[in-house]
Amino acid sequence: xxxxxxxxxxxxxxxxxxxxxxxxxxxxxxxxxxxxxxxxxxxxxxxxxxxxxxxxxxxxxxxxxxxxxxxxxxxxxxxxxxxxxxxxxxxxxxxxxxxxxxxxxxxxxxxxxxxxx
Numbered sequence: 001x002x003x004x005x006x007x008x009x010x011x012x013x014x015x016x017x018x019x020x021x022x023x024x025x026x027x028x029x030x031x032x033x034x035x036x037x038x039x040x041x042x043x044x045x046x047x048x049x050x051x052x053x054x055x056x057x058x059x060x061x062x063x064x065x066x067x068x069x070x071x072x073x074x075x076x077x078x079x080x081x082x083x084x085x086x087x088x089x090x091x092x093x094x095x096x097x098x099x100x101x102x103x104x105x106x107x108x109x110x111x112x113x114x115x116x117x
Contacts, residue, residue, distance in 0.1 A: 072098025
């Protein structure tokens, strides 16, 4: 449960970092809306992303994993559809934003120890 809440917060922080770094991604919400955005992004990554990744597996293999960047961008663009305070101005900012969010999540996972049950 704690890990899920931490993931929601990290998704929100990563979205804020992407909005600050990448021109073309605009986020106008406050702190509470940032948590909602992190929850929406987490749900999209939990429910939609595995299905899209499964069906695009041949393209992921063919492009040596680069198509996965496009999938991350599409998931961010889908979050833009559900969130009124998030605006993404095109495909390239969505792909770069998806890359930044994935990079932030990877860095946090790399430097935090795994919990053993």
